[in-house]
Amino acid sequence: MATTAQNIEKDLTDLWKSSPEDKTKNLGLQRVYTTNLVAYAADHEEGFRVEQILNDLAEKHPGRYILIRPAADSTETPLRHYVSGHCFFGGKEKKVCCDLIKLVAQREVIENLYGFTFSLLMPDLPVEFWWPGNLPYQNVFFDKMAGQANRVWVDSSKFKDPLQSLARLSAFWHSRYPHTLLGDLNWIRIQRWRSLIAELFDGEWAKHLKDVNRISVAFGEGSQPTRSFFLACWLAAQLGWVYKGNRISEFPEKLDFEGPNGKVEVILKPVPVKDAKRDRIFAVGLTTGGGNSGMFTVVRDEDPHSVTARSEFNQKVSFSRVVSFEHLHSNQLLDVGLKHLEPDAVWRKTLHLMGTVMEKPDLTPLEQK
């Protein structure tokens, strides 16, 4: 059967009609759509991984999902489609169903597939576009989708050259796609760290923020400290610091900022770790000067699922507590991201500040396109 929007819709209708549960057990099959999610996978292997993630995600965000991937070889038909339904059981009845349309196409077809993709979306619902791999520089499909979607999700942990890609995002996103929000799963990964650090400065403790003069972020040796860099730039952006060093093209070990009470030193410190996920953050410390010398830390415990948050003044512990710490998988990161439809002003501010730290990117190829 030819891949047309009509045929795909017909396949979907047949799929839901032929649900065996409906015929034999008379279980109510309820379909609810809350979103559209279009994902692009660069190859078969990534397609498999992305499909798994979408399947897990479907339970929490019922909607229409479209997965697009290039055909494995050039002899395959230019465009073919598969449809599938995903339902989850809750108690006695089915809950949360969604449908997935998989489009497999030759690369040159994908370039012009955005119009067709949009014709398959559920009307009136937000359109989320997830690009799980390296940030493309000259990709028509990405460009067109980014121009029309409500939000684009990238994962900077998958960028081959994170600094250059982030510099590009910082430089061109808001001018090129003024109506499209940008989300980064890597930014969501540090949310728990942000939350734990923020907790240390609630209430009367907030007064110490102006005295912070040193930040140290420990990450796994031999990995790219993208998340540590995010965390440092987030603190700088929220606390109104100005970058005073040279623009960087590689992750440095030290960054210099100017805070309200003078110089602030940020150390990105590689530490030897056993953890397989080396690019994770392992500890964060904020030191305050002024009259009160304080130390605010959030440190991973031996137990990988807990961290200790603590504040000390003049080497006396003021506050210490152990809290649970969950490492989120991609489906969980997307789940958190999709729950919030409003723009993330703090992320935008942080990305902007990162733009002042990183070397300015060369945008020529993209502009020419």
Add this chain to the structure above:
Amino acid sequence: MAAPILLENPLRQGLFADRVPAPCSLVIYGASGDLTHRKLVPALFDLYEKHLLPASFSLIGISRSKISDDDFKKGLKEALKQSEPQLSDSLWNSFSQNFHYIAGGYDDFKAYQALSVMLDKVDQENGTAGNRIFYLSTPPNVFENIISNLGAAGLAKEEKGFSRVVIEKPFGHDLESAQDLNRKVKEVFKERQIYRIDHYLGKETVQNLLVMRFANSIFEPIWDRRYVDHIQITASEDLGVGGRAGYYESSGILRDMFQNHLFQVMSLVAMEPPVAFEANAIRDEKLKILKSIRPFNEHTVYQWAVRGQYGPGFLAGEKVPGYRQEEGVNPQSNTASFAALKIFLDTWRWHGVPFLLRSGKRLPKRTTEVAIQFKEPPNLLFKNNVSDLAPNVLVIRIQPDEGITIKFETKVPGMTMEVRTVNMDFRYGTSFAEGTSEAYERLLLDCMLGDATLFIRGDEVEAAWDALMPVLNNWETTEPENDFPNYEAGTWGPAEADNLLEKPWRKWRRL
């Protein structure tokens, strides 16, 4: 619902869980009681797990039992393990590290002085910034005592931080006692410091009532006397009085369910749009509804109010005793375990529309819902083909299966003009995989945030009592019209409740 966010901490901005309250201490009176173990501490733990509890948080439990801090914590931990069997020691230790206990009688002033000293110490050591919440989870007869002692100990003053008091139901036994209690509480706390709790208001669907009505434009135009035939509000329980016989004998179903839960739900269904989504704006509108309840008089109290008491019967195939056979119940008791009221609201919007409220114990199942039944179409086009069209009904299910159903007529596919009633269902569980929060979790968080929207104001309590007093007075001074028991356990109440329906097309919903 405007919630104060910790904006003075710039690191809080943009965090998804930004409804985190300011540091505070929670003082629970009646800390060794059932509510603390079964509801309050699990709710606090859930907030802790969701990172919604402030980092600087202390809990101080107070009750008469002479136990140590460690024993207090041990009891809480054991109770929490019922709902959290996987609870690890490290998580519990972290959660409970600032839990303390004071043993003392509620009339023992020294215990209040000790509390004051402990609160200051906790503020110093744990950074709770002088913010205090006093939660009265005690029998109502000690409310006044606790409140006046808190006042005498200077604990109601808001010098450094906030001071709030949470009062559990029942708030008064009748209008006079509620007015008296309001007066006493207000001698110590200002109205804005008082949080009268009704856990029904913390339920997700009750809050969704407001969203459904005021965030959609399709319902409000038909939400009045022109389109609505009547409204049924049902809160049924399959359980009997259980261990609450002592309380129930002196309260009965009207005090237990109508004065608070059912009247609150009715006022949310019936109220006019508030000018803002803010505590007092919403409470002003609810108050207008409670004040608009047409007073029961010596005639209507017989026509519009039906009482019942269950006799022995069967529930899920199991034989259960009648009310009078329950332990602790007077064998000649005339306490009502079932009531159905027909209420008219004297407003332009609802003139002539009956609100049929029913609630009872030992009914076939536990359920709470609001059903808005619409009038028939003015001209029945299909009368040659269809003998009886079912009315359109919008059902808002509050528990246990939270959601909304719209019942409407549709054509059966085929060559003949057959019409069938279908349900269009929205269930929270099918649309959002995320579970709804427990009512106490929401209400505790709101109280810490200073958001009183889901709490009842003093004048609302008094208006509700005022509306109910003629029925209460009548029932307490007269014998039931038909001898009790007048319904069998496991059935939907006495047949007399049907008399309230008045019109042949009105039927109590079979739930």
